Amino acid sequence: MKINLLKAVTVFFCVFCLSSAVLAENLEIKGSTTVLPIAQKAAEAFMKVHPDVNISVSGGGSGNGIKAIIDGTTDIADSSRFIKTKEVALAVEKGVYPVPFGVAYDCIVPVVHPSNPISNLTSAQLKDIYMGKIKNWKEVGGEDKAIVVVSRDTSSGTYEVWESLVMKNERVFPGALLQASNGAVAQSIAKNKFAIGYVGLAYLNDDLRTLKVDGNEATMENALTGVYPISRVLYMFTKGWPEGTTLQFINFVMHPEKGQKIVAEAGYVPLY
Amino acid sequence: MSTRRQIKANIIRYIFFIFAFVSITILCMILYFLVREGVPVFELVSVKDFLFGDYWYPTSDPPDFGIFPLIAASLLVTLCSAAVAIPLGVMTAIYLAEIASHRVKEIAKPMVELLASLPSVVIGFFGMVVVAPFLQNVFNIPTGLNLFNASLMLAFMSVPTICTISEDAIASVPAELKEASLALGATHWESLVRVILPASLSGLSTAVILGMSRAIGETMVVLMVAGGAAMVPSSIFDPVRPMPASIAAEMAEAPFRGDHYYALFATGMVLFVFTLIFNFIADYLSNKHRQVGASTL
Numbered sequence: 382m383k384i385n386l387l388k389a390v391t392v393f394f395c396v397f398c399l400s401s402a403v404l405a406e407n408l409e410i411k412g413s414t415t416v417l418p419i420a421q422k423a424a425e426a427f428m429k430v431h432p433d434v435n436i437s438v439s440g441g442g443s444g445n446g447i448k449a450i451i452d453g454t455t456d457i458a459d460s461s462r463f464i465k466t467k468e469v470a471l472a473v474e475k476g477v478y479p480v481p482f483g484v485a486y487d488c489i490v491p492v493v494h495p496s497n498p499i500s501n502l503t504s505a506q507l508k509d510i511y512m513g514k515i516k517n518w519k520e521v522g523g524e525d526k527a528i529v530v531v532s533r534d535t536s537s538g539t540y541e542v543w544e545s546l547v548m549k550n551e552r553v554f555p556g557a558l559l560q561a562s563n564g565a566v567a568q569s570i571a572k573n574k575f576a577i578g579y580v581g582l583a584y585l586n587d588d589l590r591t592l593k594v595d596g597n598e599a600t601m602e603n604a605l606t607g608v609y610p611i612s613r614v615l616y617m618f619t620k621g622w623p624e625g626t627t628l629q630f631i632n633f634v635m636h637p638e639k640g641q642k643i644v645a646e647a648g649y650v651p652l653y
Numbered sequence: 654m655s656t657r658r659q660i661k662a663n664i665i666r667y668i669f670f671i672f673a674f675v676s677i678t679i680l681c682m683i684l685y686f687l688v689r690e691g692v693p694v695f696e697l698v699s700v701k702d703f704l705f706g707d708y709w710y711p712t713s714d715p716p717d718f719g720i721f722p723l724i725a726a727s728l729l730v731t732l733c734s735a736a737v738a739i740p741l742g743v744m745t746a747i748y749l750a751e752i753a754s755h756r757v758k759e760i761a762k763p764m765v766e767l768l769a770s771l772p773s774v775v776i777g778f779f780g781m782v783v784v785a786p787f788l789q790n791v792f793n794i795p796t797g798l799n800l801f802n803a804s805l806m807l808a809f810m811s812v813p814t815i816c817t818i819s820e821d822a823i824a825s826v827p828a829e830l831k832e833a834s835l836a837l838g839a840t841h842w843e844s845l846v847r848v849i850l851p852a853s854l855s856g857l858s859t860a861v862i863l864g865m866s867r868a869i870g871e872t873m874v875v876l877m878v879a880g881g882a883a884m885v886p887s888s889i890f891d892p893v894r895p896m897p898a899s900i901a902a903e904m905a906e907a908p909f910r911g912d913h914y915y916a917l918f919a920t921g922m923v924l925f926v927f928t929l930i931f932n933f934i935a936d937y938l939s940n941k942h943r944q945v946g947a948s949t950l
Contacts, residue, residue, distance in 0.1 A: 442908045527795040534902040535712040558892050559881025561902040
């Protein structure tokens with residue numbers, strides 16, 4: 382009797398799973414690894430609320446994401462840059478109209494040890510320090526000590542922002558120290574009096590002194606108004622104006638109480 | 654009855670064969686995968702430019718794939734750590750095998766072996782949080798995350814390997830040799846240096862090479878404490894980036910099957926060749942100086 386009941390439950394469960402798998406809607410998200418943490422967490426939270434929706438999230442880079450939108454192989458493309466003219470032309474040719482949604486800001490802050498007297502650097506000084514042209518703190522008004530330059534691994538999104546907005550696509554000199562994560566940079570700056578590094582806004586703490594860039598403080602407001610120079614928008618592109626589940630998901634990400642909270646948790650600047 | 658036992662023996666033999674076969678197949682597949690994913694980078698750069706290029710800028714436009722600074726860093730870190738670890742390891746082994754009293758040995762030997770079980774991330778963290786600021790203050794250098802720090806931490810990791818294998822080698826020298834030497838009037842010190850050490854030379858060199866191959870392949874420690882500057886160091890206190898650190902830091906974000914990805918796998922191939930060479934040397938040494946019988950030396 383008991384065994385029969387167990388069987389019945391099992392069969393019922395299997396049927397239920399199968400039917401829900403058939404009924405479930407699939408949503409495909411692809412693209413930038415910088416936006417990936419937001420998409421991943423948002424997808425998890427969204428699927429909790431909508432158990433009938435199946436979202437698969439993968440990386441591959443902004444270029445690959447946008448290419449997938451053009452080819453129609455994904456529903457949403459994550460991108461850490463705006464779509465390029467060439468890509469728009471290609472999309473229109475294929476009858477696709479990519480629609481951008483800015484979902485978050487990515488804001489990078491130069492940091493030094495709290496004992497460092499410097500509080501402001503210009504973009505040009507930052508660039509020269511990271512190119513190895515300025516080697517001593519006294520050249521920018523500090524003590525007579527060698528600057529220890531800490532940078533990120535070249536494939537990280539944070540490095541990408543730094544390279545395009547501060548370095549203007551010049552190379553960081555080879556003598557710069559490499560750390561593999563925001564947390565590791567923060568740790569090594571906190572331990573070294575003469576080091577300079579850069580981290581995402583979410584990683585600031587009392588062991589670090591944040592530098593103003595061109596006199597502008599890195600705050601959420603300054604990032605949102607665009608006054609602070611080292612920030613960029615992170616996008617999700619859809620194929621045409623989103624409909625159905627895609628629209629629901631985009632609205633979920635843009636929602637101040639839902640998706641934007643996740644944005645802040647992931648270490649980025651929310652829109653609101 | 655005997656056939657049944659034979660069948661049983663055969664079954665057991667096949668089971669062992671299958672296990673051995675599976676592990677070797679997996680190894681071969683990993684090797685194949687490494688080569689398949691690494692070779693495409695050589696369509697982009699020549700082998701010479703890859704191995705001896707001075708600049709590693711895999712993501713800039715146009716990219717530079719020169720891993721010479723990484724190779725130099727790996728070799729230098731390994732050599733410096735060997736310079737610390739060999740005397741420490743071998744002398745500890747001699748002490749434990751020949752000089753220490755039974756009670757000291759009972760306590761000291763497990764403790765050395767315990768060092769081997771320290772996770773590398775713990776050693777790395779120790780180097781980053783304790784040793785780096787210490788070096789910075791004592792030597793008044795810009796950063797404590799450098800070649801020297803990494804070598805010290807790697808030495809910590811290879812000492813247990815070197816010590817344990819050396820100790821076994823020394824302990825396995827036949828007692829007759831030592832007794833004969835002592836009987837001829839040699840002091841303990843003389844028999845140690847002239848008889849026991851030469852007799853255990855093959856074991857000692859195997860120990861050293863295995864310790865060094867552990868150091869060159871170690872990833873977490875060098876990622877955390879070597880500093881990570883992709884340049885050939887000009888002093889022992891310069892930050893460096895050994896090959897495993899570069900692979901570990903960049904692999905996660907490198908676009909799948911992109912040029913950067915291929916270049917990282919090719920770096921892995923170079924690293925593999927280095928460890929392979931170390932293992933061949935160890936194998937050669939242990940065969941060449943093999944103690945054949947008690948009387949051969």
